Amino acid sequence: MREDAATGGGLSTGDRLLSVIEVLGSQDGAGVTEVADQLEIAKSTAHAHLRTLHDRGYILKRDGTYHLGLRFLQLGxxxxxxxxxxxxxxxxxxxxxxxxEIRAQFLAPEHDEAVYVYRSTGRHSVPTDSRVGVRIPMHSVAAGKAMLAQFPGDRVDALVDRHGLPAQTDETITDRAELDAALERVRERGYAINEGESWEGVRAVGAPVLTPDGDVFGGLSVSGSPHRVDPDDLADLVMGAANEIKLEFQYE
Amino acid sequence: MREDAATGGGLSTGDRLLSVIEVLGSQDGAGVTEVADQLEIAKSTAHAHLRTLHDRGYILKRDGTYHLGLRFLQLGxxxxxxxxxxxxxxxxxxxxxxxxEIRAQFLAPEHDEAVYVYRSTGRHSVPTDSRVGVRIPMHSVAAGKAMLAQFPGDRVDALVDRHGLPAQTDETITDRAELDAALERVRERGYAINEGESWEGVRAVGAPVLTPDGDVFGGLSVSGSPHRVDPDDLADLVMGAANEIKLEFQYE
DNA sequence: ATAAACGTTCGGAAATGTCGAACAGAGTAG
DNA sequence: CTACTCTGTTCGACATTTCCGAACGTTTAT
Incomplete structure (x- = not known):
């Protein structure tokens, strides 16, 4: 997958350990052989890594397969x-x-991606924190575009160089010039719109959350099916909330 | 701290990487020198580990120090x-x-410890998931004792051998015979009481959550200051809730 | 009962992590 | 403004470790 570890002073063993963790995290449960196959390493090697994680209490065996343990919940x-x-x-x-009365979420920028930190579906919410922790390319979500529009140009350059503009749906912006135009529009209006760019049939309105210093702290958005999301109605609400967060920082 | 890695086929490098993660998790932010000092390794070694974690996006630099990144939130x-x-x-x-109208929580047993998985303070709750993910010795909390009371004797033996009975307060049970007596009482009554054994001035009532097969799935408890926690009132409530969970499993 | 799959152990060859010293940069005190 | 101290970073060499493949024991499926 990645060869970054050898390049540049990283530790390939640690790198591999992280890969093992990711394999266990990306599916529910895996055995020694399955981990070895997916990472293309020897069974005995996979076994050693799993043993390390197990002895340290980071993973556990359940129904004969290894799973991530709750220690990760603590780290999370x-x-x-x-x-x-x-x-x-x-x-x-x-x-x-x-x-x-639709979903609302706060995303934080991290390592050039947007990460869901808070999410709510309103009073009648399904109480599970679905999507929390999920990473998604910034250019494909409303809150992400709102943040991108606040970044200096060279930071956007670096981001696009590193990650490209991967498509999530047919509507995702994949062209750099198109992205720049979109970001310019975001800056003019003060809010971003996502029209099925991350999931078909989902529209969202997002605004950047800034600190009093003007740094990008995160992005706020509301999303739902297009007939329930009218940007003209919601933009002020979202931008207002983003601004209220900014003001709250003052009193810290 | 631990020398387990060398003993028994573990990977000492991976072990060290986990230690680095723990250092960053146990305080907010640490620099290269600080990590090296705490783990008693060379600065250059700490640097290599941090670089590995950084390149992989697991940690990030903020205000000049390294912090755990939101990737751990995803794993959590x-x-x-x-x-x-x-x-x-x-x-x-x-x-x-x-x-x-007091705090309630669900804890899961993992690696012989109890881990907070859910917590609620009622309708007027402070919405943050405080304590979620925290690990605590089973013998020192009500939900933990409730679970312990359901374990077969040899499992309790193994647990005490491995972890001992560390004291959290003056009231914590630290004697094995006393623990056995307490567990016997729990089995008789069906619920466990914590009388300042984990925190001074906090009383709790806990019950085990079992699967239909009779396996221990977790523990449920309510806690608060003694004058708000009357075991005679609350025991039925807690045991009832635990039983309702057991029944819900049927319909899965 | 046989076969196939899995987890586990072991030794040796090869790769790599670790250390210390040296360098560079930021911040502070004089 | 300079000297000093602290930090983070790079580098090379040695010693340690990891990794692999093969073999063994165990469980599940045919």
Whole structure:
């Protein structure tokens, strides 16, 4: 998959350990042979890695296959902590979902991708945090485009160089010039629209969340089927919420 | 800390990588030198590990120090998935918190420890998932004792051999005979009580959550200051909720 | 009962992680 | 403004480790 480890002073063994973790995370449960096959390493090697993770309590055996253990839940909470420090972000997401009666979400930029940090489906919500932690290319979601539009040009350049503009649907922007035009429109309007660019038949309206200093802190969006998402109605709501978060930072 | 890696076919490099992750997770942010000092390894070694994690997108630099990245949030969600498969568990925790008007939680047994999976403080909750993912010795919490009481004797033996009975407060059970007596009482009554054994001034009532097959699936408990926690009132509520979860499994 | 698949152990060859020293850069105190 | 200290970074060489393949034991399927 990646050869980055050898290139540039990384540790290939550690790299492989992470690959093993990813294999276990991307499916529910895998055995020694399955891990070895997927990573194209010897069974005995896969076994050694799994043993390391098991001895340390990071994975466990259930029904004869290995699974990620709850230690990752602890690490995940630790990783999320910087956002939990500002509880009003989660509150605003819930407010937004309640008022708009569609899904609302807050995404954070990380390593040039957008990551779902909070999500709410309003008062009548299915209580599970579906999609939390999921990474998605920034150019393919409304909140991501809203953030991109705030980045300096060279940062966008670097991002596109590294990841390209992978298509999620037929509507995804895959052309650099088209992206620039879209970002320019976002800056003019102050909000971004996603018209089936990440999932067919899903429309979203997103706005950037800035710190008082003007740094991009994340992106806020609401999404749902097109007939329930009217940008003219929702843009002010989303931008307002984003701005309220910005103001809350003042009192920290 | 641990020398387990060398002993028994583990990979010491991978072991060290996990240690680096733990250092970053146990505090907010650490630099190369700090990691090296804490693990007593060369700065250049710590640097190599951090680079590996950084190149793979697992950690990131913020304000000049390294922090866990949101990729761990994704792994954490994957680790939690087996419980999210049964949404009624989370629902029952919330019900329990609403009805008792104190905190309610569901803990899962893993690697001989109890891990907070769900937690609710009722309708007027602070919405953050505080304590989720935290690991705690089973003998020191109500839900943990409730689970322990269901384990076969040799499993309790193995657990005590491995971890001992570390004290959290002056009230924590640290004597094996005393633990056995306590577990026997739990079995008689059907529920466990925690009287300041994990935190001073916190009382809890817990019950085991079993599968229809009789396996221990987890533990449910409510907790709060003693004057708000009357075991005679709450035991039936907690045991009832635990039993309802058991019944829900039937329809899966 | 036989076969096939899986997890596990082991030794040796080859690859790689570790260390320390040296370099560069940022920040601070004088 | 300079000197000093702290940080993060690079590099080469040695020693350690990882990795593989083959063989063994165990379970599941035919």
């Amino acid at each position: 909470q630790a990783a999320k902590q910087p956002w939990d420090e500002y509880p009003f972000i989660k509150e605003k997401v819930e407010e937004l979902a309640d008022e708009s | 969600q994957a680790a939690k998935q087996p419980w999210d498969e049964y949404p009624f568990i989370k629902e029952k925790v919330e019900e329990l918190a609403d009805e008792s």
